[in-house]
Amino acid sequence: MRALQIAAAGMSAQQTRVEVISNNLANMNTTGYNARRAEFADLHYQQVTRPGTINASDGTIVPTGVQLGLGVRATSVSVILAQGALSSTGGDLDVAIEGDGFLEVTLPDGRAAYTRDGGLKRTGDGLIVTSDGYPVVPNVTIPEDALSISINAEGEIYAFFQDRVEPEFLGQFTLAGFSNPRGLEAIGSNLFVETGASGPSLVNTPGIDGLGTLRQGFLEDSSVDPVKEVTDLIEAQRGYELNSKVITAADQMLSAMVQIR
Structure with a gap:
């Protein structure tokens, strides 16, 4: 039947x-x-x-x-x-993406992975990494004697030091976009990897080619x-x-x- x-x-x-x-x-x-x-x-x-x-x-x-x-x-x-709401944290290394795009990180096996989780940390050597310890691309190291850092909307990272008026430029975050972000493969830990369905990553400066911008001191909530x-x-x-x-x-x-x- x-x-x-x-x-x-x-x-x-x-x-x-x-x-x-x-x-x-x-x-x-x-x-x-x-x-x-x-x-x-x-x-x-x-x-x-x-x-x-x-x-x-x-x-x-x-x-x-x-x-x-x-x-x-x-x-x-x-x-x-969908863009999740942004919550203020006040953390120097908390970065929310307003708009499209992903932060690129390097996995232990050398592969590139992508995330929208901007709750970043620093290692004992000052390297900026994710919560799981994966380095953010491009690699940026914060000097040990830096009092604080500033990250602007374009991803430029500056460090402030005692007895210095001008900050020191450390590097710049980039964002990766995809022609079909729904085709990315989720591997857990808020990470995605590229697939044939997603197309290759298109890496550029935040705010360029339709990519979003960064907001320091904020994190993107779940949608x-x-x-x-x-x-x-x-x-x-x-x-x-x-x-x-x-x-x-x-x-x-x-x-x-x-x-x-």
């Missing part, structure tokens, strides 16, 4: 949706996190009578036909690219809307229940058929 397989596919789809929603809610306080959305498509249709075929009895054309759908499948879990996620969760739960009722109904019909003598 097709209804059993169709309803099972529907339950599996709603379960996938719940898993995506749960991940969004778990990351509602993750810096720079963008919410995900599960997307679905209907499965193949069994053509009992194709539309446009000629009726054998009187030669008329069948206007709609009989097409029986075989269920639903998950097609993708896409990233909803997850808890109210919407809970509403979607209720909808997914009800969808799961409805598909389970279809299985119950199909089972009762099969039971009635078996009992026919």
